[in-house]
Amino acid sequence: MRFMMLMIPKGYEKAAPGVMPDARAVAAMMKYNESLQKAGVLLALDGLHPPSMGARVSFPGGKPKVTDGPFAEAKEVLGGYWMIQVKSKEEAIEWAKRCPASDNEVIEVRQVQEMSDFPADVQKAAARFPELQAKSGQRRKS
């Protein structure tokens, strides 16, 4: 099963554009990333620029509305993620515990939904979606 380990650094919601973690923290984190890689469990990982460089799209009344970051109301924001493939939630938690994170950081461990997790009717509904995508893709091509 796949899990996302979502890194939530407190304070990142207010971080200035272009802010970067210090070299020492990065070095420790690289070592941790390598240990995931060497154990054969790491599928993907990325770090995110602070929200002050991003935007939020909300849908009041069903219409998209864009708000540029930083977001005054946000208490927790993502700083990055790892996607890992392991046998159990406990194993995912065990990997999260080994992260050289600091005092202000939280890692949220969440299982990735697989199609087989959905009941049959939802699977059926979802299965139609890629079909439609493929069709529209073909039309664009021709």
Next chain:
Amino acid sequence: MTATDIHRAIDAIFRIESARLIAGLARIVRDVGLAEELAQDALVIALEQWPRLGVPDKPGAWLMAAAKHRAIDLLRRRALLDRKHEEVGRELGARQELAAPDLDAASDQDVGDDLLRLMFVSCHPILSTEAHVALTLRLLGGLTTEEIARAFLVPEPTIAQRIVRAKRTLAEARVPFEVPRGAGLAARLSSVLEVLYLVFNEGYSATAGDDWMRPALCEDALRLGRILAELVTHEAEVHGLVALMEIQASRSAARIGPLGQPVLLLDQDRARWNHVLVRRGLAALERAEALGGARGPYTLQAAIAACHARARTPEETDWARIAGLYDALARVAPSPVVELNRAVAVAMASGPAAGLELADALTSEPSLRAYHLLPSVRGDLLAKLGRFDEARAEFERAASLTRNRRERELLLERAAACAHGLAPPKAR
């Protein structure tokens, strides 16, 4: 945390640590079987103590220290009984003094070397392929005998026996705990790759039983392949195998229909392929090809899989390129199965008649007499040529040859469609 929670946490920790633990211990005691028993002992001690004392901060180091204590006790006792062991005991004592108290002090390089040695010993030519598979999953994959037995649909005592016997054989033959050097390395490495791919394939298209796939086995093989690729970075075929497994695994969700039936590659909904795995597979293939040299069988197969992975629709598939890659594969690893696949690619590139000609040439091949995919391919090509009666007979023959229930149902369905003079149904 409840007791159950702690036990589950310990299971997870042991799964992460056991290969490193066994590998590190095997280097010290020079006996893989003994190393595994010591690791088990450490696990038992953890199960006794951690629920009371809590999980230690560095569980891997804790388990290693516990196992080393057991090893010293054990070897001292044995040394009293058997003078031969005295030497081993002294060496262990010396190492114990020299070794830093926890596993963190062992460099990544050392741990990696130990893991690699463990892989080579588990796949040592003195053992049967069945023993290679069982030992690799047990010692490196951290699977229990029960899990291995379930995965291979074999009674648990059979697997347990197989592991015990393999460990005894290694000990009696005094197989050194080392990575082979020089000319021997290539052959031994290819045996390790073969074992990993065998495990992967058993999960990917189960040869027997009711399920078309056993994904846990694919994940185990893939994980071990990724570990190996971090340890042996300079061997193209290691990356080739990882690429092949990543790309094939990317199709897992798409190759099973809603009723558990198999869905063939060209009928698969490509939007359901796992694109993270596709990307990883293509990256691994790039690494393999960047190392240069003649492309080996895994790299070539990965290159073929990559052709499919890159095509957004079946119609976009570059069949001419695939047929060329099968030509190359037939040169480095000639086999009737490769020929059969080449026939399929040629049929797609140059029409069913050209493919059928190649497939027909294989009907006298003794090793394919009981291989269900030969009549299955011939049935498909005959149906495309409108020769439905012959096609039906081939599909029926294929159905009678497969041992997998899901596959049999699909083949019978296609035979039935031919009986009505229809093109065989899509497998979806």
